[in-house]
């Protein structure tokens with residue numbers, strides 16, 4: 429057992445295998461990777477296991493992230509699982525704590541921020557990427573810092589828009605079972621090992637959420653924000669879905685099934701705005717809070 433709290437980017441006394449985790453240093457800029465431009469390009473085969481992008485012969489099951497070591501012990505025997513829980517999990521709290529401390533420390537001075545969620549897989553040459561850039565630029569134009577997951581696709585697009593417009597462009601990256609740097613448009617970046625710590629930062633440091641078209645990851649983040657507003661854990665947070673065509677099926681389903689069967693109140697749908705217009709997004713967000721210029 430270690431008596432020293434592990435730093436978020438240091439070796440893992442809990443599990444030495446974490447040392448080869450491919451973690452970027454906190455606050456580092458990306459290495460020039462544009463992420464989206466790499467989707468499916470080049471001669472090497474690229475495939476996905478969930479949100480995990482694998483190249484060539486890479487095997488997702490062979491790679492462990494800190495989150496996975498913590499949450500998923502299905503490859504262990506019952507005795508090993510219990511031994512791990514007893515000997516290791518209590519010490520993980522120190523790492524988790526240190527990750528909160530690093531996040532709080534790095535983001536202390538952030539004010540008037542908007543978190544932008546969206547697909548990690550969107551190509552740089554797409555209309556959706558262009559929308560993401562315009563969203564980032566418009567938010568920077570009204571004095572909002574832009575926070576994203578720091579990855580490729582629409583996260584990169586929003587960071588790019590914010591950065592090009594001279595705004596604050598924040599990336600909260602996550603350790604994944606393959607090497608990934610923060611996108612090159614992030615000007616303030618942190619890499620997290622634990623998803624749940626990172627999610628706290630998205631919510632704690634922003635006053636509005638914009639969700640661009642996305643998959644499971646974006647939906648997870650969207651529904652977490654919706655639940656927090658619905659249960660009044662956070663208040664007055666506008667949630668804007670960008671892309672009427674993309675989101676209308678989900679909204680119809682919510683109206684039909686969720687409201688229709690009493691799983692949510694009709695007024696719960698008022699928590700969500702949906703638009704194609706970046707100008708309307710700006711109006712919705714500024715109506716909820718002061719402009720910081």
Ligand SMILES: C/C(=C\CNc1ncnc2c1ncn2[C@@H]1O[C@H](COP(=O)(O)O)[C@@H](O)[C@H]1O)CO
Pocket residue numbers: 479480481544545546547548549576577578579580583601602604608641642643644645646647649
């Ligand atoms: C799949 C690819 C990269 C994955 N990299 C990610 N980096 C950072 N954040 C991510 C990544 N994947 C998902 N997220 C989070 O979920 C949202 C996007 O998920 P979706 O399923 O693509 O909608 C996003 O907001 C992030 O916070 C490609 O190389």
